[in-house]
Amino acid sequence: xxxxxxxxxxxxxxxxxxxxxxxxxxxxxxxxxxxxxxxxxxxxxxxxxxxxxxxxxxxxxxxxxxxxxxxxxxxxxxxxxxxxxxxxxxxxxxxxxxxxxxxxxxxxxxxxxxxxxxxxxxxxxxxxxxxxxxxxxxxxxxxxxxxxxxxxxxxxxxxxxxxxxxxxxxxxxxxxxxxxxxxxxxxxxxxxxxxxxxxxxxxxxxxxxxxxxxxxxxxxxxxxxxxxxxxxxxxxxxxxxxxxxxxxxxxxxxxxxxxxxxxxxxxxxxxxxxxxxxxxxxxxxxxxxxxxxxxxxxxxxxxxxxxxxxxxxxxxxxxxxxxxxxxxxxxxxxxxxxxxxxxxxxxxxxxxxxxxxxxxxxxxxxxxxxxxxxxxxxxxxxxxxxxxxxxxxxxxxxxxxxxxxxxxxxxxxxxxxxxxxxxxxxxxxxxxxxxxxxxxxxxxxxxxx
Amino acid sequence: xxxxxxxxxxxxxxxxxxxxxxxxxxxxxxxxxxxxxxxxxxxxxxxxxxxxxxxxxxxxxxxxxxxxxxxxxxxxxxxx
Numbered sequence: 001x002x003x004x005x006x007x008x009x010x011x012x013x014x015x016x017x018x019x020x021x022x023x024x025x026x027x028x029x030x031x032x033x034x035x036x037x038x039x040x041x042x043x044x045x046x047x048x049x050x051x052x053x054x055x056x057x058x059x060x061x062x063x064x065x066x067x068x069x070x071x072x073x074x075x076x077x078x079x080x081x082x083x084x085x086x087x088x089x090x091x092x093x094x095x096x097x098x099x100x101x102x103x104x105x106x107x108x109x110x111x112x113x114x115x116x117x118x119x120x121x122x123x124x125x126x127x128x129x130x131x132x133x134x135x136x137x138x139x140x141x142x143x144x145x146x147x148x149x150x151x152x153x154x155x156x157x158x159x160x161x162x163x164x165x166x167x168x169x170x171x172x173x174x175x176x177x178x179x180x181x182x183x184x185x186x187x188x189x190x191x192x193x194x195x196x197x198x199x200x201x202x203x204x205x206x207x208x209x210x211x212x213x214x215x216x217x218x219x220x221x222x223x224x225x226x227x228x229x230x231x232x233x234x235x236x237x238x239x240x241x242x243x244x245x246x247x248x249x250x251x252x253x254x255x256x257x258x259x260x261x262x263x264x265x266x267x268x269x270x271x272x273x274x275x276x277x278x279x280x281x282x283x284x285x286x287x288x289x290x291x292x293x294x295x296x297x298x299x300x301x302x303x304x305x306x307x308x309x310x311x312x313x314x315x316x317x318x319x320x321x322x323x324x325x326x327x328x329x330x331x332x333x334x335x336x337x338x339x340x341x342x343x344x345x346x347x348x349x350x351x352x353x354x355x356x357x358x359x360x361x362x363x364x365x366x367x368x369x370x371x372x373x374x375x376x377x378x379x380x381x382x383x384x385x386x387x388x389x390x391x392x393x394x395x396x397x398x399x400x401x402x403x404x405x406x407x408x409x410x411x412x413x414x415x416x417x418x419x420x421x422x423x424x425x426x427x428x429x430x431x432x433x434x435x436x437x438x439x440x441x442x443x444x445x446x447x448x449x
Numbered sequence: 450x451x452x453x454x455x456x457x458x459x460x461x462x463x464x465x466x467x468x469x470x471x472x473x474x475x476x477x478x479x480x481x482x483x484x485x486x487x488x489x490x491x492x493x494x495x496x497x498x499x500x501x502x503x504x505x506x507x508x509x510x511x512x513x514x515x516x517x518x519x520x521x522x523x524x525x526x527x528x529x
């Protein structure tokens with residue numbers, strides 16, 4: 001049986017974004033990028049027996065051993081993937097700017113991936129990125145992946161907006177191509193309320209700007225005309241801010257022959273526009289989706305994506321609004337997703353009568369902390385999930401808690417714990433999260449909420 | 450200015466309790482836990498409130514190390 005190589009950069013949109021696109025105001029945050037780059041460890045959830053997981057920084061041995069105890073039997077690199085560049089400055093910046101496939105493509109021969117990757121294995125990327133097809137060639141992997149340009153196109157906000165028209169769904173989006181158009185359309189939208197400016201490759205937490213006053217609108221338009229954006233192509237989607245009641249997403253897969261399989265729906269609890277927690281949907285939500293032909297809409301999106309040349313994993317963001325209406329297509333993400341990660345945790349570990357959720361805990365650390373100590377503490381507290389226990393906390397990545405600090409500055413390091421929780425009822429969920437918080441604090445982490 | 454900055458943070462975070470817990474020494478990304486999107490919205494609100502313009506391209510996250518430090522930065526912008 002052919003094994004699969006699982007690998008990816010979860011900040012896919014960063015690598016799809018064309019350099020000639022004008023950008024909304026942002027502040028560079030290298031520490032936040034370091035956390036996302038360490039999230040590739042979460043891809044272990046997709047590993048079958050004997051599969052290979054390649055991660056940018058290498059997995060902590062304690063985490064690897066823990067996952068093996070949960071019957072995940074994959075091979076992985078224990079050392080960081082590096083080009084052997086030790087000099088600080090531009091070389092390190094260039095390394096940080098590369099996605100994991102670009103990095104793999106430039107590794108010197110004889111490094112860990114050469115020993116781990118069997119010839120003829122399938123590549124299972126989080127998303128198809130620049131450098132993915134080159135990595136397939138270099139490591140002689142099976143090339144069953146869509147074209148990179150197709151993947152870029154179907155992940156844009158304008159593609160999602162146009163898809164609503166193709167499927168005759170209500171479409172509230174306006175596409176603008178200049179600062180002047182932004183001002184005109186923005187002023188018309190503001191008369192009815194706040195709206196969002198969406199970057200072509202914006203993701204939750206970045207690239208979506210809320211505009212609720214004319215001054216902010218003028219400020220953004222001015223920024224797009226500033227020297228920062230000189231000669232850049234302006235392309236944004238404007239959408240009235242939806243009065244959402246429930247965020248959820250649907251995960252489905254399109255195989256290379258165009259067959260579509262609906263995999264799951266996950267309900268999301270977002271903090272503002274950023275991911276907070278995902279959990280299995282309430283039965284009432286699923287009944288509502290049955291009544292509203294939601295599944296047929298998802299199949300239609302899948303068929304259109306396939307007709308445009310895409311196959312692979314898809315996550316469609318949807319919403320229930322406070323006025324009772326359903327917005328089935330908020331955004332198409334033609335890649336794997338956090339919700340698909342949650343679904344795969346369920347497939348492997350969920351037991352009858354148990355609920356599961358996936359959460360993140362933003363952290364800061366002042367000195368060096370040891371991941372193994374946290375795992376040990378969770379075990380001593382009786383909340384570390386084990387196959388016999390049925391409920392507990394499953395830490396999903398070791399490297400995100402204290403990722404390498406790109407600035408190498410003294411002081412605090414920012415990190416995040418990604419974990420799945422298996423619990424019987426709301427009381428046991430609260431007990432687990434409280435004990436998890438206590439364990440993090442006692443292990444030297446500060447919780448940022 | 451310090452109190453107004455804290456009020457705007459509490460508004461952006463939608464956590465009125467921050468008005469009491471934050472002080473001049475509070476770190477905006479650690480103690481107030483502003484994420485990258487909230488930082489932009491916070492800066493836009495500050496610009497509006499104090500009639501200043503921040504240069505996003507050269508903005509240094511070090512300015513967010515404390516409310517006092519950020520207030521001093523805004524005060525400097527205001528007199529330019």
